[in-house]
Amino acid sequence: MERKDNQSPRGHIAGILVEFLEVAITSVVFLKGIYSPGAFERRRYMNVVVQRARHPQLRDYIHSAVSGLLPFIEKSSWDAMWKCCPSYWFYENKVKRYQIFFEGLVERVAVIFFNTDNIPVERFMFKLTVNQSFDSKVEESDLEFSLRSFLIKLSVSQPLTKVLPCDCRWEITAYFRSLPQVRNSKDTELWISTDTKQWQQPPLITPIKSMNSEPLGVQLFLEHPSPSEPKS
Numbered sequence: 001m002e003r004k005d006n007q008s009p010r011g012h013i014a015g016i017l018v019e020f021l022e023v024a025i026t027s028v029v030f031l032k033g034i035y036s037p038g039a040f041e042r043r044r045y046m047n048v049v050v051q052r053a054r055h056p057q058l059r060d061y062i063h064s065a066v067s068g069l070l071p072f073i074e075k076s077s078w079d080a081m082w083k084c085c086p087s088y089w090f091y092e093n094k095v096k097r098y099q100i101f102f103e104g105l106v107e108r109v110a111v112i113f114f115n116t117d118n119i120p121v122e123r124f125m126f127k128l129t130v131n132q133s134f135d136s137k138v139e140e141s142d143l144e145f146s147l148r149s150f151l152i153k154l155s156v157s158q159p160l161t162k163v164l165p166c167d168c169r170w171e172i173t174a175y176f177r178s179l180p181q182v183r184n185s186k187d188t189e190l191w192i193s194t195d196t197k198q199w200q201q202p203p204l205i206t207p208i209k210s211m212n213s214e215p216l217g218v219q220l221f222l223e224h225p226s227p228s229e230p231k232s
Contacts, residue, residue: 010132013215014073014104016140020147021109021126022066023050024220025172027154028111028124029062032164046148065172072105072176073130104130108175112196115165119197122162122224129217146211150220153209160206160222171196201226 023045030040030051039058040051053059111124173196203223210219 009137009215010074010130012140013130013143014070016143016147017073017128017130017216017218018066018070020046020150021069022062023052024126024150024154025062025066025109025111026051026053026059027151029053029058029170031154031158032113032122032161032170034113034164034168034170046144046151048148048151050151062172066109069106069109069174072174073128075105104128104132105176105178106174107177110173110175111170112173113164113168113170114196116167120199120225121164121168122222123203125219125221125223127219127221129212131215142213143216146213146216147218149211150209150218154220157208157222160208162224199225199229201229 026040027050029035030037035055035058039053039055041054042049043052044050053062106128108128109126112120113122115121204226206222206224208220208222211217
């Protein structure tokens with residue numbers, strides 16, 4: 001991804017991450033086989049062969065959902081809290097809060113698959129950490145090397161997943177560290193609170209891949225319902 005002349009390191013990092021998430025989420029959907037292989041076409045991204053959705057509605061849904069996260073990945077939770085309650089900083093543990101507030105607003109992005117009862121049966125979870133105080137030049141080649149390994153790992157992770165039930169559906173869900181201020185951003189209107197049913201027991205977690213190098217940290221893992229989860 002080429003950096004614009006007037007783009008800040010924060011914006012450049014966020015742009016790389018959003019572009020990666022769009023490709024990775026498409027890879028997840030292809031991996032699960034809920035659409036025929038003909039709904040995708042092979043492309044090369046970060047020197048890796050990946051899948052791109054051919055159907056306009058599928059491609060636009062993934063693109064609009066992920067690109068809609070860009071302003072919230074760029075925006076830190078400190079920014080949101082300061083606008084909401086500027087005095088809050090002075091009454092809390094400064095070291096602890098400093099670490100939290102200078103991360104992006106978006107904590108996790110999930111691809112969730114549901115059964116016919118609208119209960120999640122499998123979640124691919126991307127946990128994100130973006131150092132908002134990072135103000136140095138980003139070594140894009142280093143980031144791409146780390147992110148490329150996620151795409152390679154995803155392509156061979158089928159044995160870790162579960163077989164989906166017939167007539168399942170899926171969606172992209174974002175989890176925020178703090179609630180964006182609707183009054184301050186039209187971008188927030190693209191996102192609505194979800195009524196997705198949640199598991200009552202802690203899920204079973206299967207790690208797939210992780211990276212942690214300044215200024216970006218990403219963890220990818222699978223979540224499945226616990227065997228003790230009550231049946232609907």
